[in-house]
Amino acid sequence: MIENFFGILKEMNVLIVDYGMGNIGSVRRVIEERGATPIITQYPEDIKKANKIILPGVGAFPDGMFSLNKTGWVDVLRKAILEDGKSIFGICLGMQLLATVSYEGHKTSGLDLIGGVVEPLKANAPDVRIPHVGWNEIEFHRNDPLIEGVAQGTDCYFVHSYHFIPKEDEYIVATTPYCGQFVSIVRKESVYGAQFHPEKSSKAGLRIIENYLKI
């Protein structure tokens, strides 16, 4: 069964958008490790090479959008998802970039693939530290193929100061109990986002990426 599965994935290309924001290598390695073929690219025309797209990212939202705009990715990604039926998985900043608008630094429009806003985490007790750095639970609100085989309450690795507030509750797959609670996995149709770094979250993270490749 596993062999068949990897056999199928071997034929699968996964596009990793390289827009100059962060740690592409780890995402590439996980894709390889799970048996699919990563295509790291700066060029939007490569979108035709894959049906699955990973939008990684470390850094500030305005810089991320500036870079995606400058390199011509914004329209290409929106068309690929909204018209051509491709799928995208945003990780950390990549998840936040899926939103309508962010208030990091100043108001900046996002890709608007999932309705919602990005706002700063706010400490709800004196000893709560921001950025939120480290391993924290993800608590599922509903079933989703993305989290198949991952135990409720598994610790995943986070490093962020902002969080995504979806417009509709139905987009929420998981939340994490920090600063009260924030959304740690979103999904709207073929658009997925994780606030934590699955590529840094040990076995559970690998499983989530594997699940994404299988969807």
Add this chain to the structure above:
Amino acid sequence: MLSARVIPCLDVKDGRVVKGINFVDLIDAGDPVEQAKLYDAEGADELTFLDITASSDNRDTLLDVVSGTAEHCFMPLTVGGGVRKEADIIALLRAGADKVSINTEAVRRPEFVKEAAEKFGSQCIVVAIDAKRNGSGKLEVFTHGGRESTGLDAIRWAEQMVEYGAGELLVTSMDRDGTRKGFDIELISRISNRVSVPVIASGGVGSLEHFAQGVLDGGATGVLAASVFHFGEFSIAEVKKDMASRGVKVRS
């Protein structure tokens, strides 16, 4: 609840792991990528590499270590030592680092921290503070592995670095480093009480209970050690078990 992080540190020189007593008399013992894989398997929450030579000629050896580790370990990596310009940060992030730690250059040019935080986001900018008591007993910032005094008050410096955008502070006691007497709790707690970002306690671990003390008494959100892990004195699992028994939440 957020888990306290147990962070093994690998001091790397010319691509090899070393660990000194009070930052001198270095002992070579191992291949960093092999060590990193071992720590990953043992359940380390994060890894820190500190390049302690940081001569620009050998920069690429560090990048090889980072990328070699990222190839095998699906866990967070922080890399410091010789981070002086934006291009250094880009190179480390591209090699597979998640966070970079800035020490000497922050002292030399504090605006670098501000620029880096704006460009890369606070969450990937760690400022490393090496502190020790000076002649008059004040906690002072030192650089160059503890050799050069700066005249900066360690607590005020910590606050300034957070104002400038540091997303985390790695606080090392140069008085305690290599002594096995435990963290300098006064140093760690004074800083963690004054800043809102995560503080990693470093320098001086010699017994299991020291780890929990860093969190419970020092207010640290992570505890870092090198030699006790490196020489196999404690495993990560033993440390976590001890911390949990003292009421600290750790990742199982």
